[in-house]
Amino acid sequence: MSDATPAFHFDVSLQDFEARALQPSLEIPVLVDFWAEWCGPCQTLKPMLEKLAEEYQGRFLLAKVNADTNPELSQYFGVRSIPTVVMLVGGQPQDGFTGALPESELRAFIDRFVAPPATDLRAEAAALAQTGDWNGALQILIQATQENPSDEGARLDAVEALLELERKEEAEQLLGLEYSTEADRAQSLKARLALAANAVDIAPLQAKVDANPDDHAARLELARALAGNGQYEAAMEAALEVVRRDRFFDAGAGRQVLLEFFEALGSNEHYDDLVRKYRRALSATLN
Known part of the structure; x- marks a missing residue:
């Protein structure tokens, strides 16, 4: 072998x-x-x-x-x-x-020497996450990673929880570790962390877009801000609206922003339906 x-x-x-x-x-x-x-x-x-x-x-x-x-x-x-x-x-x-x-x-x-598998702990944490109890999920995932430090899946589950709790610095520290077996998921979470860096006050951007609906640059800035604040569906809708109004704006910037969102959320099955919905909507708009 x-x-x-x-x-x-x-x-x-x-x-x-x-x-x-x-x-x-x-x-x-x-x-x-x-x-x-x-x-x-x-x-x-x-x-x-x-x-x-x-x-x-x-x-x-x-x-x-x-x-x-x-x-x-x-x-x-x-x-x-x-x-x-x-x-x-x-x-x-x-x-x-x-x-x-x-x-x-x-x-x-x-x-006799290895730690028990952390799979059950991950499942327990996932069940809490489904109810919105991210703090509880994180505590269990910390236990899982302590019992099995090499379990990259549990480590990245903890990153997900930290992002949901807006504990970005801790998430960044965990993502700075090496991921050889979960490289794609780690990259996706890094993209999501990058989105979180765009968390700003949405109200001025929304007012700017309301004043001029054809200000596509402002709408894309709004889309990124919405994503940075965790309002992913509103963010995708804003980016898609740019594609609807002018698919060629800034060399297809609306489409590119949507693709960034898809990558950032693609590792989390919680967002699978949302990503599928807007992938279909983007395809329909472009075709």
Whole structure:
């Protein structure tokens, strides 16, 4: 099996072992697999470990060491035969085994060290979010991320909650972390955070548009301000009105603003119906 998900399993050598295995083990359990090309049991064990690393979605990391090309590491960990597997927690070996175990025994070994999945906590938080209790949802998501710091989904759920609560600085800090498995959603939330920067007093802009309905620049400024204040449907309607009145204004600026809104809201299923509605409306207007 190839490293289809290198975020969860990867090859390491003496040169990068500290950075990619020892240091991460201070926060997340790291399973170190010593293997070699000529070792038959290794070819059985390694794919099973890779499969579990992907299934566990970052609740542990799998660092694969070619024992033939890294004798110093093998010696340091006292490897006498391969495959040998060592579990690092807190920068220290905690336990290990030699030989290829059945998958059920591998799971039992790994489950002794990894945090329980945060899926149930995320579902509980999502249920609270549906009722509008974003504070309650955020508290549960904080717990989920503490139990499993590598769960990018829970982390981004927390960003959603922070944005709903208008806690933009905290959302920005979370979005500054690395997202390898949830890159698209992280990018979408960054776009939504950028919209929030446009939160200004809407009344003067609305008065300007009311005074001159053909002031398309003012209407687009109003659309962005509405989005910045979380009034997404009104924002989309304002941008769409520019397209209706003059689709060619400022090289299609009305359409571009709508696309920005779609990107910013596309990661949140709560806004799926709204985005679909205005995608259809934009298409109908342009066609």
